[in-house]
Amino acid sequence: MNELLRCAGVHHRYGALPVLTGIDLTVVPGARHALIGPNGAGKSTLLKLIAGAMRPSAGRIHYAGNDVTRHREGRRARAGIGRTFQHSTLFGSLTVRQNVALGLGAGRAGRRHREAIDALLASVGLQDLPEVPVATLSYSQCRRLEIAVALAARPRLLLLDEPAAGMSGEERARLVDLLRGLPPTVTVVFVEHDLDVVFQLATEVSVLHLGTILVTGSPDEVRRSPEVRDAYLGARTVEVSRAADA
Numbered sequence: 001m002n003e004l005l006r007c008a009g010v011h012h013r014y015g016a017l018p019v020l021t022g023i024d025l026t027v028v029p030g031a032r033h034a035l036i037g038p039n040g041a042g043k044s045t046l047l048k049l050i051a052g053a054m055r056p057s058a059g060r061i062h063y064a065g066n067d068v069t070r071h072r073e074g075r076r077a078r079a080g081i082g083r084t085f086q087h088s089t090l091f092g093s094l095t096v097r098q099n100v101a102l103g104l105g106a107g108r109a110g111r112r113h114r115e116a117i118d119a120l121l122a123s124v125g126l127q128d129l130p131e132v133p134v135a136t137l138s139y140s141q142c143r144r145l146e147i148a149v150a151l152a153a154r155p156r157l158l159l160l161d162e163p164a165a166g167m168s169g170e171e172r173a174r175l176v177d178l179l180r181g182l183p184p185t186v187t188v189v190f191v192e193h194d195l196d197v198v199f200q201l202a203t204e205v206s207v208l209h210l211g212t213i214l215v216t217g218s219p220d221e222v223r224r225s226p227e228v229r230d231a232y233l234g235a236r237t238v239e240v241s242r243a244a245d246a
């Protein structure tokens with residue numbers, strides 16, 4: 001099967017607390033694959049396991065044809081797994097340009113990478129703010145800059161943890177456009193609570209519930225799944241279906 005990422009029987013526990021109890025997940029190249037589920041379902045934990053920030057208690061993670069289960073985060077990053085975090089990792093005292101330069105591994109000046117930096121800033125709509133200190137950016141601008149920094153490393157697999165959290169409606173629409181505009185060579189796995197964003201952007205949706213994946217399918221399949229309605233979407237499904245039918 002054509003796949004970029006496969007998690008097979010992945011378990012994770014924090015001390016005595018089992019959080020993931022047998023995750024089987026396949027992500028195809030070019031997908032915008034959403035992970036949804038109730039608070040505490042283990043979505044962020046799964047992203048961290050894929051990134052290599054933690055090791056699973058059991059199971060295997062395959063990426064680009066290799067078993068990377070035991071590979072450290074840096075090695076996975078060099079192999080093309082990039083991510084943004086729920087909490088910002090930007091350097092507030094540096095400028096927008098300097099942050100992207102560091103993401104490119106070009107040192108903070110990044111003189112020889114000017115064009116690449118400009119292109120990355122344009123791709124996230126920050127082309128007018130290269131010399132602005134990050135500390136003065138809005139929350140939404142920071143989130144977009146984080147995506148530019150992650151893209152600077154030219155990931156094949158980009159992991160985004162709640163990219164739309166804390167954004168206004170207009171900012172979310174801009175984010176959806178940005179992520180839709182990424183080339184198909186960048187596969188995206190994202191955790192998101194905002195179901196409008198999920199259903200606008202995702203090509204596949206996996207629903208986590210009680211430590212396992214309840215269902216994976218197209219947005220329509222997930223929206224219509226009775227199990228998913230019962231376990232998670234509930235009344236919100238009806239709202240989303242109405243919005244989609246309108």
Ligand SMILES: Nc1ncnc2c1ncn2[C@@H]1O[C@H](COP(=O)(O)OP(=O)(O)OP(=O)(O)O)[C@@H](O)[C@H]1O
Pocket residue numbers: 014017019037038039040041042043044045046
């Ligand atoms: N470092 C940690 N140590 C102990 N327990 C943790 C740790 N990180 C997460 N947990 C617990 O693991 C469970 C899953 O957390 P996780 O953040 O992966 O869920 P999530 O689905 O991303 O939730 P949310 O949607 O609220 O962000 C929760 O019960 C959480 O309290």
